[in-house]
Amino acid sequence: MSVSAAGGVTRVPAVEGWYTLDHEPHLIGCRCAACGTYVFPPRSGACPNPNCDSEELVATPLSRVGTVWSYTENQYAPPAPYRAAEPFEPYALAAVQLEKEGIIVLGQVPKGIMAADLKVGMPMQLETDVLYREVVDGVDTEFMVYVWAPAGPSAAESIGGRS
Amino acid sequence: MSDRDLVVLGVGMHPWGKWGRDFTEYGMVAARAALKDAGIEWKDVEYVAGADTIRNGYPGFIAGSTFAQKLGWNGASISSNYAACASGAHSLQAARASILAGFCDVAMVIGADTTPKGFFAPVGGERKTDPDWLRFHLLGATNPVYFAMFARRRMDLYGATSEDFARVKVKNSRHGLNNPYARFRKENAIEDVLNSPIVSDPLRLLDICATSDGAAAMIVTSRAYAERKLGSLNGVPRIRAVSTVTPTYPQTILELPDFATDSTAVVSPPARGFKDSLCWAAYEEAGMSPSDMNMAEVYDLSTALELDWYEHLGLCAPGEAEGLLRSGATAIGGRVPVNPSGGLSCFGEAIPAQAIAQVCELTWQLRGQAQGRQVEGAKAGITANQGLFGNGSSVIVSV
Numbered sequence A: 001m002s003v004s005a006a007g008g009v010t011r012v013p014a015v016e017g018w019y020t021l022d023h024e025p026h027l028i029g030c031r032c033a034a035c036g037t038y039v040f041p042p043r044s045g046a047c048p049n050p051n052c053d054s055e056e057l058v059a060t061p062l063s064r065v066g067t068v069w070s071y072t073e074n075q076y077a078p079p080a081p082y083r084a085a086e087p088f089e090p091y092a093l094a095a096v097q098l099e100k101e102g103i104i105v106l107g108q109v110p111k112g113i114m115a116a117d118l119k120v121g122m123p124m125q126l127e128t129d130v131l132y133r134e135v136v137d138g139v140d141t142e143f144m145v146y147v148w149a150p151a152g153p154s155a156a157e158s159i160g161g162r163s
Numbered sequence B: 001m002s003d004r005d006l007v008v009l010g011v012g013m014h015p016w017g018k019w020g021r022d023f024t025e026y027g028m029v030a031a032r033a034a035l036k037d038a039g040i041e042w043k044d045v046e047y048v049a050g051a052d053t054i055r056n057g058y059p060g061f062i063a064g065s066t067f068a069q070k071l072g073w074n075g076a077s078i079s080s081n082y083a084a085c086a087s088g089a090h091s092l093q094a095a096r097a098s099i100l101a102g103f104c105d106v107a108m109v110i111g112a113d114t115t116p117k118g119f120f121a122p123v124g125g126e127r128k129t130d131p132d133w134l135r136f137h138l139l140g141a142t143n144p145v146y147f148a149m150f151a152r153r154r155m156d157l158y159g160a161t162s163e164d165f166a167r168v169k170v171k172n173s174r175h176g177l178n179n180p181y182a183r184f185r186k187e188n189a190i191e192d193v194l195n196s197p198i199v200s201d202p203l204r205l206l207d208i209c210a211t212s213d214g215a216a217a218m219i220v221t222s223r224a225y226a227e228r229k230l231g232s233l234n235g236v237p238r239i240r241a242v243s244t245v246t247p248t249y250p251q252t253i254l255e256l257p258d259f260a261t262d263s264t265a266v267v268s269p270p271a272r273g274f275k276d277s278l279c280w281a282a283y284e285e286a287g288m289s290p291s292d293m294n295m296a297e298v299y300d301l302s303t304a305l306e307l308d309w310y311e312h313l314g315l316c317a318p319g320e321a322e323g324l325l326r327s328g329a330t331a332i333g334g335r336v337p338v339n340p341s342g343g344l345s346c347f348g349e350a351i352p353a354q355a356i357a358q359v360c361e362l363t364w365q366l367r368g369q370a371q372g373r374q375v376e377g378a379k380a381g382i383t384a385n386q387g388l389f390g391n392g393s394s395v396i397v398s399v
Helices: A153-160 B023-038 B057-061 B063-070 B087-100 B131-139 B143-158 B162-176 B190-194 B223-230 B274-286 B303-312 B321-326 B343-347 B351-367
Strands: A010-013 A028-032 A057-061 A065-074 A091-098 A103-108 A123-136 A139-150 B006-017 B047-051 B077-081 B106-113 B198-201 B213-221 B238-243 B295-298 B380-386 B392-398
Touching: A065 B143, A091 B143, A103 A139, A103 B131, B006 B023, B006 B087, B006 B223, B006 B351, B023 B057, B023 B063, B023 B106, B023 B213, B047 B063, B047 B087, B047 B351, B057 B063, B063 B077, B063 B106, B077 B087, B087 B106, B087 B213, B087 B238, B087 B351, B087 B392, B106 B351, B143 B198, B143 B303, B143 B321, B162 B190, B162 B303, B162 B321, B162 B343, B213 B223, B213 B351, B238 B274, B274 B303, B274 B380, B274 B392, B295 B303, B295 B351, B303 B321, B343 B351, B351 B380, B351 B392
Parallel strands: A010 A139, B047 B077, B047 B106, B295 B380
Antiparallel strands: A028 A057, A065 A091, A065 A123, A065 B198, A091 A103, A123 A139, B006 B213, B006 B238, B106 B213, B238 B392, B380 B392
């Protein structure tokens, strides 16, 4: 999957099949066809529920909004295979609890939003951001990753609404 | 004493440090020290349980045979275990199973490591299906990121402060001051911790354990063998329980190196989370309770994680660890000293050796040989340890 952005830059996900890059991006998890439990990251094969012997995990979009389970901020550049910008800019990460799916998913937080801006229980919404940029076969390419951003009031309201 | 007890006949360590030498050199020092401490010869050892290191090539993956060959082939049976940070305890469990099954009477448990500088990074290459590789690539989720999220939850939910975390470091730095095997033997004040740079907020450099070179070994035997050799087993430390249980689905705490927890959508969380269950499986096997413990050696990968362990071990209720720490109960001289060795805070982590080192410390304490850090009158102690991918351990030793 690739999306053309403005200015001749092509956008591709940094990992295939984990999230969409559309206007309202969402994570792609899996749901067991038999017992209904969820998994993320998406995968094929056996259901993780020990009471279920299903081998059919079906790709499914996950809720875009959730609440902060915990968070942190990296003050030092992580080692490879992370591709840290130079000079390194500290950034935050948040683990966000999705109510309907009953899972917590770890992600980066958009650049410029720091740990001091976050709190356990705070509403968050899924977005995407540039992980790194590289020219691939002559094509200027942005490799995109999902990020958790503080949710606006309308998204925050929908957390309570079990879809 | 139970027929299922294992006798700790000898323990030995190589000091922890950062020299970058061949890990087998350290292991040999620990092995020879444990044999000497046990008063037996290498040829008496019938089984070698090696804890693997994954950063030192082939010899690291077959630690049992590496050390059996290095000591000089003696025909012993061997096993090699990899269970991340719990590798040493899983090796102990392998030796214990072999002894309790009657396959052998005398076993050596051994682990040694040489570590690179800086953050632990995944094994090299581009491996887009390996979650350990991907967490670095997509998120920059280093190990301290996970430690920091546990710390942040203590702050936001229980009102823990950076000073509380610093107090753990201050306590452990005092404990380790006189430990000849500790790498960092310098007393730290609260200000030292608070003035050290933030690595992963809220954790600072002195809140997070380093990676170290080191080695630990022990000689464990059947009760019958030890009785023949020693006569009386009065005052001789015995392994009462070894817990190596895995999580029960759904695992609801975001653990290293995962992107996400299991789902609670169709199965309710277990009554006991993973780290609680590790400790309680040990208590249940030993027929003992938290109040029977005179000390604990816990995996303080960060200062805040030591506080989590107080609660997992049942030394206090959830949310009360900061109070227990501030009361002095977990310092030497208190009700239940935690990390009398100085812990990972003073050692740094030498992965395959660390869970063995925890048992070595309990052994010295129970014999009254922990000079300069002795927990007076200690009769029983417990270890707690956790690593990647559902590996963990808890061992109870008593006299």
